[in-house]
Amino acid sequence: MEAEKKAISLLSKLRNELQTDKPIVPLVEKFVDTDIWNQYLEYQQSLLNESDGKPRWFLSPWLFVECYMYRRIHEAIIQSPPIDDFDVFKESKDQNFFESQQSIIALCTYLQELMKTIEDLEDNQLKDEFFKVLQISLWGNKCDLSLSGGDTSSQKTNIISSLEDLKPFILVNDMERLWSLLSNCKKTRERASITRVDIILDNSGFELITDLVLADFLLSSKLATEIHFYGKTIPWFVSDTTIHDFNWLIKQLKHSNHKWMSKCGVNWENHIKMGRWVYLDHMFWTLPHEFSAMSQVAPDLHAELQKAHLILFKGDLNYRKLTGDRKWEFTIPFHQALNGFHPAPLCSIRTLKAEVQVGLQPGQAEQLSASDPSWMTSGKYGIFQFDGPL
Numbered sequence: 001m002e003a004e005k006k007a008i009s010l011l012s013k014l015r016n017e018l019q020t021d022k023p024i025v026p027l028v029e030k031f032v033d034t035d036i037w038n039q040y041l042e043y044q045q046s047l048l049n050e051s052d053g054k055p056r057w058f059l060s061p062w063l064f065v066e067c068y069m070y071r072r073i074h075e076a077i078i079q080s081p082p083i084d085d086f087d088v089f090k091e092s093k094d095q096n097f098f099e100s101q102q103s104i105i106a107l108c109t110y111l112q113e114l115m116k117t118i119e120d121l122e123d124n125q126l127k128d129e130f131f132k133v134l135q136i137s138l139w140g141n142k143c144d145l146s147l148s149g150g151d152t153s154s155q156k157t158n159i160i161s162s163l164e165d166l167k168p169f170i171l172v173n174d175m176e177r178l179w180s181l182l183s184n185c186k187k188t189r190e191r192a193s194i195t196r197v198d199i200i201l202d203n204s205g206f207e208l209i210t211d212l213v214l215a216d217f218l219l220s221s222k223l224a225t226e227i228h229f230y231g232k233t234i235p236w237f238v239s240d241t242t243i244h245d246f247n248w249l250i251k252q253l254k255h256s257n258h259k260w261m262s263k264c265g266v267n268w269e270n271h272i273k274m275g276r277w278v279y280l281d282h283m284f285w286t287l288p289h290e291f292s293a294m295s296q297v298a299p300d301l302h303a304e305l306q307k308a309h310l311i312l313f314k315g316d317l318n319y320r321k322l323t324g325d326r327k328w329e330f331t332i333p334f335h336q337a338l339n340g341f342h343p344a345p346l347c348s349i350r351t352l353k354a355e356v357q358v359g360l361q362p363g364q365a366e367q368l369s370a371s372d373p374s375w376m377t378s379g380k381y382g383i384f385q386f387d388g389p390l
């Protein structure tokens with residue numbers, strides 16, 4: 001109880017700093033990333049003129065301040081042993097999973113049915129199925145909890161039957177290019193050589209299920225032979241996946257009473273055991289840096305990603321970090337907005353929740369603004385935006 005009281009008082013202090021636009025203060029508790037965070041704060045300070053004073057909540061870049069808020073929430077927890085490994089968002093993440101049960105059952109059933117015939121599918125049928133699981137994973141990204149302030153945001157309808165109706169909401173659609181890349185890898189792959197797809201995960205609960213369905217499909221269709229998943233080392237943006245969420249979810253499936261749900265759980269655990277699926281994390285994903293800084297700030301991670309044949313970045317926050325969260329012209333090429341970040345061919349799979357979007361056709365953004373003013377932030381629109389081999 002003493003620890004809880006302490007954490008709550010630290011969190012109240014944080015809320016007060018935020019609400020009254022106080023200066024952003026350095027982190028105090030020693031942790032693996034403390035020095036890097038404090039250096040980044042100094043860098044933000046260096047961008048200001050003398051007269052502008054200190055970085056502050058209402059004034060500093062949103063990407064930085066929003067990441068900092070989640071890192072300070074974590075600081076309040078690690079400063080309060082013995083509850084220093086408590087995940088303040090765990091309850092809402094689990095709730096999202098349980099509330100999405102029906103959709104999860106539908107997905108697991110769909111996947112297991114597909115598995116029965118996958119070996120016999122013609123190329124064009126396989127491509128159709130690939131596009132389906134990609135779209136499932138895209139719309140799975142609607143269900144994050146940070147947009148709703150942690151309120152429930154689960155998937156209650158059957159996503160598979162909605163795919164056709166949702167197609168007009170895909171603003172950039174590079175699915176064909178993903179197919180070309182992976183089907184080419186499959187055709188030209190020598191025996192025993194590998195095709196590795198890395199998935200930079202976003203939210204736990206329903207979205208994670210959709211990502212695992214995609215990952216399982218990639219293996220079963222032989223479009224890939226190995227999947228590396230990246231999650232977060234600390235609770236992040238309410239719903240993001242940590243190793244505990246990842247393991248918890250697979251266990252939930254495995255022990256489910258539903259035949260196909262538990263089959264998925266068993267298969268997925270097996271993928272992990274056999275090393276076909278590898279879960280990794282790295283502190284870089286919970287730093288405030290944009291991805292073009294990765295080769296400098298986290299060269300080991302950058303070198304690791306270079307070994308992938310394709311990297312899929314799930315979610316809105318990853319898109320903001322890919323593009324540096326800048327006020328880009330809507331028509332600027334994605335490649336340019338990446339600002340030199342290209343460890344391997346990569347694709348953003350994201351529903352739009354923040355005001356950054358590049359690579360649109362001339363006039364497309366203007367048309368959207370006229371017909372649907374909240375198009376950039378409602379999560380209603382989505383993209384598959386690919387930056388191919390150089």
Ligand SMILES: O=P(O)(O)OC[C@H]1O[C@](O)(CO)[C@@H](O)[C@@H]1O
Pocket residue numbers: 066141144145146147202203237314315316317318320351353354
């Ligand atoms: O889980 P996702 O798709 O990264 O969404 C997180 C997004 O939600 C917000 O926290 C609130 O809209 C954005 O700032 C952030 O980019």
Ligand SMILES: [Mn+2]
Pocket residue numbers: 144146202203237239240315317
């Ligand atoms: Mn998220």
